[in-house]
Amino acid sequence: MEIKELGEFGLINRLTKDIKVGNPSTLKGVGDDCTVLSYPDKEVLVTTDMLMEGVHFDLTYNSMEQLGYKGAMVNLSDVFAMNGTPRQLLVSIALGKRFKVEDLDDFYAGLHQACDKWNVDIVGGDTCSSMTGLAISITCVGEAAREDIVYRNGANETDLICVSGDLGASYMGLQLLEREKSVYYQQIDELNAKIRSAQKDGNDALVKHLQEEGMKIIDFQPDFAGREYLLQRQLRPEARGDIINLLRENHIRPTAMMDISDGLSSELLHICHQSHCGCRIYEKNIPIDYQTAVTAEEFNMNVTTCAMNGGEDYELLFTCPIGDHDKLNALESQGIRQIGYITKEELGCRLISRGDGQEFDITAQGWNPLL
Amino acid sequence: MEIKELGEFGLINRLTKDIKVGNPSTLKGVGDDCTVLSYPDKEVLVTTDMLMEGVHFDLTYNSMEQLGYKGAMVNLSDVFAMNGTPRQLLVSIALGKRFKVEDLDDFYAGLHQACDKWNVDIVGGDTCSSMTGLAISITCVGEAAREDIVYRNGANETDLICVSGDLGASYMGLQLLEREKSVYYQQIDELNAKIRSAQKDGNDALVKHLQEEGMKIIDFQPDFAGREYLLQRQLRPEARGDIINLLRENHIRPTAMMDISDGLSSELLHICHQSHCGCRIYEKNIPIDYQTAVTAEEFNMNVTTCAMNGGEDYELLFTCPIGDHDKLNALESQGIRQIGYITKEELGCRLISRGDGQEFDITAQGWNPLL
Numbered sequence: 001m002e003i004k005e006l007g008e009f010g011l012i013n014r015l016t017k018d019i020k021v022g023n024p025s026t027l028k029g030v031g032d033d034c035t036v037l038s039y040p041d042k043e044v045l046v047t048t049d050m051l052m053e054g055v056h057f058d059l060t061y062n063s064m065e066q067l068g069y070k071g072a073m074v075n076l077s078d079v080f081a082m083n084g085t086p087r088q089l090l091v092s093i094a095l096g097k098r099f100k101v102e103d104l105d106d107f108y109a110g111l112h113q114a115c116d117k118w119n120v121d122i123v124g125g126d127t128c129s130s131m132t133g134l135a136i137s138i139t140c141v142g143e144a145a146r147e148d149i150v151y152r153n154g155a156n157e158t159d160l161i162c163v164s165g166d167l168g169a170s171y172m173g174l175q176l177l178e179r180e181k182s183v184y185y186q187q188i189d190e191l192n193a194k195i196r197s198a199q200k201d202g203n204d205a206l207v208k209h210l211q212e213e214g215m216k217i218i219d220f221q222p223d224f225a226g227r228e229y230l231l232q233r234q235l236r237p238e239a240r241g242d243i244i245n246l247l248r249e250n251h252i253r254p255t256a257m258m259d260i261s262d263g264l265s266s267e268l269l270h271i272c273h274q275s276h277c278g279c280r281i282y283e284k285n286i287p288i289d290y291q292t293a294v295t296a297e298e299f300n301m302n303v304t305t306c307a308m309n310g311g312e313d314y315e316l317l318f319t320c321p322i323g324d325h326d327k328l329n330a331l332e333s334q335g336i337r338q339i340g341y342i343t344k345e346e347l348g349c350r351l352i353s354r355g356d357g358q359e360f361d362i363t364a365q366g367w368n369p370l371l
Numbered sequence: 372m373e374i375k376e377l378g379e380f381g382l383i384n385r386l387t388k389d390i391k392v393g394n395p396s397t398l399k400g401v402g403d404d405c406t407v408l409s410y411p412d413k414e415v416l417v418t419t420d421m422l423m424e425g426v427h428f429d430l431t432y433n434s435m436e437q438l439g440y441k442g443a444m445v446n447l448s449d450v451f452a453m454n455g456t457p458r459q460l461l462v463s464i465a466l467g468k469r470f471k472v473e474d475l476d477d478f479y480a481g482l483h484q485a486c487d488k489w490n491v492d493i494v495g496g497d498t499c500s501s502m503t504g505l506a507i508s509i510t511c512v513g514e515a516a517r518e519d520i521v522y523r524n525g526a527n528e529t530d531l532i533c534v535s536g537d538l539g540a541s542y543m544g545l546q547l548l549e550r551e552k553s554v555y556y557q558q559i560d561e562l563n564a565k566i567r568s569a570q571k572d573g574n575d576a577l578v579k580h581l582q583e584e585g586m587k588i589i590d591f592q593p594d595f596a597g598r599e600y601l602l603q604r605q606l607r608p609e610a611r612g613d614i615i616n617l618l619r620e621n622h623i624r625p626t627a628m629m630d631i632s633d634g635l636s637s638e639l640l641h642i643c644h645q646s647h648c649g650c651r652i653y654e655k656n657i658p659i660d661y662q663t664a665v666t667a668e669e670f671n672m673n674v675t676t677c678a679m680n681g682g683e684d685y686e687l688l689f690t691c692p693i694g695d696h697d698k699l700n701a702l703e704s705q706g707i708r709q710i711g712y713i714t715k716e717e718l719g720c721r722l723i724s725r726g727d728g729q730e731f732d733i734t735a736q737g738w739n740p741l742l
Contacts, residue, residue, distance in 0.1 A: 009735065027414060031645065032523050033452040033629050034513065037415040043398060044408040044415055048495065048510050050463040054502035081404040092421040092508055124419065131425035133501075137463055137508030139419050142405065152403050258404050274402065364380065 001101040011127065014101070015108055021121040023087045025143065029123040037088060037123075037141060043149060045086075045142040047078035053133030061177045064103045066235045068110025071138045074261070076118055077239035077314045079142035081259035083150040086118055086142040086241075091125035094135040118241055148253075150318070155256035155275035159319040159342040162254075162328060164243040165335050166287040167264055168303060171310025172295040173227070173234030179299075180222040187217050229291050237314045244316075246334060250327055254318035263311040266364040268349060271319065278347040281340035281362065283354040308351070308362070372472040382498065385472070386479055392492040394458045396514065400494040408459060408494075408512060414520060416457075416513040418449035424504030432548045435474045437606045439481025442509045445632070447489055448610035448685045450513035452630035454521040457489055457513040457612075462496035465506040489612055519624075521689070526627035526646035530690040530713040533625075533699060535614040535706050537658040538635055539674060542681025543666045544598070544605030551593040558588050600662050608685045615687075617705060621698055625689035634682040637735040639720060642690065649718040652711035652733065654725040679722070679733070 003011060012030075021029045028036035037044070051057060051071055062070075072089060079086040091111060095103070104127070115122055120140070191214050198206040224231055240259075247254065256271050264286070272279050286307050296303035319342055320328060328338055340352075350359040374382060383401075392400045399407035408415070422428060422442055433441075443460060450457040462482060466474070475498070486493055491511070562585050569577040595602055611630075618625065627642050635657070643650050657678050667674035690713055691699060699709055711723075721730040 027517075028522065033449040034416040034418040034455065036453070036515075036520060037417060038517070039410060039415060040412065044410060044512075045405040046408060046417070046459070046461060046495065046510070046512060047405040048419075048461045048463055048497060048508070050465055050497045050499055050506070050508055052465045052499060052501050052506065055465070055500050078404040082407070084405065088417070090417060090419045090510065092419055094421055094423045094426070094506065124417065126419060126421045128421055128423060129426050130423050130504075130506075132503035135421070135423065135465065135501075135506040135508075137419070137421055137506075139417070139461065139510045141415075141417060144407075146398075146409070149407060151399065 003099070003101055003104070006101060011101070011104075015104060015127065018112075019122050021123065022119060023121050025087050026121045026123055029121060030125075035088065035090065035123040039143050042143040043146050045079050045082050045084045045144060046139065047075055048137065048139040049074050049078070051136040051138075053135065058177075058181070059134070060181050062235060064106035065110035067136065068107040069114045069236055070110075071136050072111050072114035072120070073237050073239045074314065075138045075140035076114065076120065076241065077259040077261070079140055080239055080241050080244045081257055081316060082142070082144060083148050083244060083254065083257060084142040084144035086120050086140050088121050088123045088141040089115055090123060090139040090141075092127070092137040093125070094128050094130035096130045096132065096134070099134070118239070150254050150257040151274075152256050152258050152271050153274035155271055155277055155319040155342045156321070157277060157342055157344055158322050159255055160322055160325060160328060160338050161268075161279060161281065161317070161319050161340040161342060162336055162338050163260070163264070163287060163315055163317050164240050165313070165315040166289045166292065167260065167313050167315060168296070168307035168310045169230050169233040169289050169292045170237060170312040170314075171306050172292050172299075173230035173232075174312070175299055175301075176224065176227055176230060176295065177234065184217070188214070191217065227291055227295065229289060230295060234312065237312065239314060240316050243335065246331060246336070250331065252320055252324050252327055254320055257316060257318035260313040260315045260317050261311060263309040264313075264317065265308045265362050266311075267317050268362055269364050271317065272342075272345075272349050275342070276345050278343040278345050279340055279349045279362075280343055280359075281351050283351055285337060285339040287337045287339075374470070374472055374475070377472060382472070382475075386475060386498065389483075390493050392494065393490060394492050396458050397492045397494055400492060401496075406459065406461065406494040410514050413514040414517050416450050416453050416455045416515060416520075417510065418446055419508065419510040420445050420449070422507040422509075424506065429548075429552070430505070431552050433606060435477035436481035438507065439478040440485045440607055441481075442507050443482050443485035443491070444608050444610045445685065446509045446511035447485065447491065447612065448630040448632070450511055451610055451612050451615045452628055452687060453513070453515060454519050454615060454625065454628060455513040455515035457491045457511050459492050459494045459512040460486055461494060461510040461512075463498070463508040464496070465499050465501035467501045467503065467505070470505070489610070521625045521628040522645075523627050523629050523642050524645035526642055526648055526690040526713045527692070528648060528713055528715055529693050530626055531693055531696060531699060531709050532639075532650060532652065532688070532690050532711040532713060533707055533709050534631070534635070534658060534686055534688050535611050535708075536684070536686040537660045537663065538631065538684050538686060539667070539678035539681045540601050540604040540660050540663045541608060541683040541685075542677050543663050543670070544601035544603075545683070546670055546672075547595065547598055547601060547666065548605065555588065559585070562588065598662055598666065600660060601666060605683065608683065610685060611687050614706065617702060617707070621702065623691055623695050623698055625691055628687060628689035631684040631686045631688050632682060634680040635684075635688065636679045636733050637682075638688050639733055640735050642688065643713075643716075643720050646713070647716050649714040649716050650711055650720045650733075651714055651730075652722050654722055656708060656710040658708045658710075
């Protein structure tokens with residue numbers, strides 16, 4: 001259905017009619033100039049992220065539903081990274097004329113799945129048109145008691161450095177998707193050249209045969225068997241609220257924390273810079289999934305580089321007092337890995353290599369679409 | 372300067388180094404996963420707006436500084452429209468490779484001017500790249516005591532309907548700018564055709580002369596003398612926090628309120644729909660500036676239609692109990708005009724014409740870039 005068939009009031013109604021707000025802090029959701037929220041004895045956390053077509057996502061392999069899901073999760077991840085609880089989401093989306101009402105429905109379905117998982121209310125936003133690509137801006141509001149908030153600047157010398165889950169998988173998933181896309185376009189290009197040549201020769205039978213071959217290429221579903229985990233990490237990442245809960249249950253309070261969106265290297269430098277300290281990271285301790293390692297090998301990439309600089313992991317990077325060592329050890333099977341420790345600032349930020357224990361400077365080669 | 376010369380850390384540092392936060396509610400501004408805000412005994416207001424190049428603005432006549440100013444004001448306006456006080460702003464901007472660091476500086480200069488005027492802190496956001504046009508998303512956080520918040524749904528039968536300032540000027544400013552732009556492109560097109568023809572004839576002297584003529588067209592500054600007000604309303608609108616203060620000082624508490632962004636007609640329908648009531652608006656009472664009227668005449672447009680449906684006025688539309696009539700009368704010289712009254716729902720929403728007092732249904736022809 002064309003968006004203009006619904007009209008402005010119809011569209012707003014369609015997108016918002018199923019929205020039920022559940023949090024006591026949501027006094028007023030959609031339908032006014034502002035959302036009204038109430039946090040009588042908590043601090044308010046706010047984060048916002050922008051996703052641009054062709055930069056942050058590619059509609060060749062991202063569905064609208066995945067975009068909604070990922071857009072929400074990326075923002076929830078920032079609230080968890082402050083040791084907070086996400087409560088409300090505001091969503092702006094700008095789309096061109098090629099999009100239909102059903103595309104918006106799918107996008108909202110993805111948003112709802114992510115929000116339902118963490119009991120977050122969708123409370124406002126903006127839907128407008130774009131002359132060019134799709135643009136999405138999501139703002140998340142959360143809450144935390146003042147004493148619970150974990151900033152990036154609280155790391156201290158001798159603190160242990162931990163990460164949740166594993167790293168580099170999302171980046172390898174992206175490599176797989178981009179390879180398939182380029183193979184696909186190459187096949188189509190080659191076939192089109194053959195068709196033009198056959199048309200020039202007036203060979204109608206060959207043209208017809210080649211066109212049928214073309215339909216097979218278009219219908220072809222790439223075989224990602226055995227690589228599902230990498231694709232899921234790229235297309236449908238999860239915010240690690242479960243890790244926040246796990247730390248709370250085990251009475252572990254990180255001294256500094258952030259989520260890994262631009263890559264481990266970049267985030268380590270942020271924490272060390274803001275905490276005025278250095279760090280040592282053991283290459284052998286960086287958690288890497290089997291599929292990530294195999295695929296990096298296949299692509300002739302260094303798997304540690306992928307894990308350090310790949311980005312979009314949305315895992316948590318945090319530091320804890322050394323006294324938490326045993327408690328953290330007990331959580332290794334639940335996905336918390338100690339990868340190094342905090343040092344004095346003048347010792348710099350270094351990676352200790354697996355084999356010979358050589359030290360290498362950690363530099364920010366983070367995933368930065370602006371540069 | 373190219374953005375990539377600065378690097379990510381350098382760019383963030385450049386944009387944020389002059390940011391000083393002044394509000395006690397701003398616990399932590401830029402530099403972490405989230406902004407941290409504290410409102411121990413107030414409700415939190417949040418609003419977000421997206422501005423897309425080619426839809427909401429045109430860089431042919433909007434400077435980056437004006438965009439920053441307008442982007443901020445549009446969001447502050449939403450907080451004022453809840454009878455709240457804006458406190459913090461989060462800003463995301465996606466830009467293509469044609470933009471330089473100086474463009475970002477100009478954009479931020481505009482943001483700062485708007486925020487400084489209303490003591491609003493810039494506390495976070497996102498700067499990323501765009502494959503296509505410029506996209507801006509701004510989120511504003513404000514505060515209000517629960518009993519002070521004015522929603523759209525509080526209008527009652529017999530309430531007076533008021534607007535601040537005057538309407539339609541921003542729309543007429545846009546008409547002026549678009550006319551100049553189309554004249555400009557027409558002149559350039561005609562000249563290019565002449566140049567191509569002279570080149571074909573090998574008339575180098577004529578080509579040179581025509582190219583010099585072209586430089587004159589490019590350097591030509593259109594004469595908007597006498598129309599400055601219309602341009603300012605379109606390019607550099609003001610959020611009416613002064614009207615909110617004026618109402619407070621005079622102990623007038625609106626029953627319903629919103630800001631006029633999509634046009635008076637559309638906003639009246641929102642208030643009436645949400646308040647389950649109808650309205651009567653007197654055409655003769657709609658405040659229209661002299662320049663707006665003269666320019667509408669020149670463009671052969673009905674000035675009432677411009678005022679009802681033009682949009683982007685960012686004036687306040689509000690309803691008050693009829694008992695406030697005398698107090699409101701006294702404020703007419705300060706820019707508050709009573710334009711009609713609220714009726715029972717079944718009486719519909721009607722405009723009463725200036726001359727013969729005929730009634731016309733008010734319909735939403737609001738400025739809607741999506742449809």
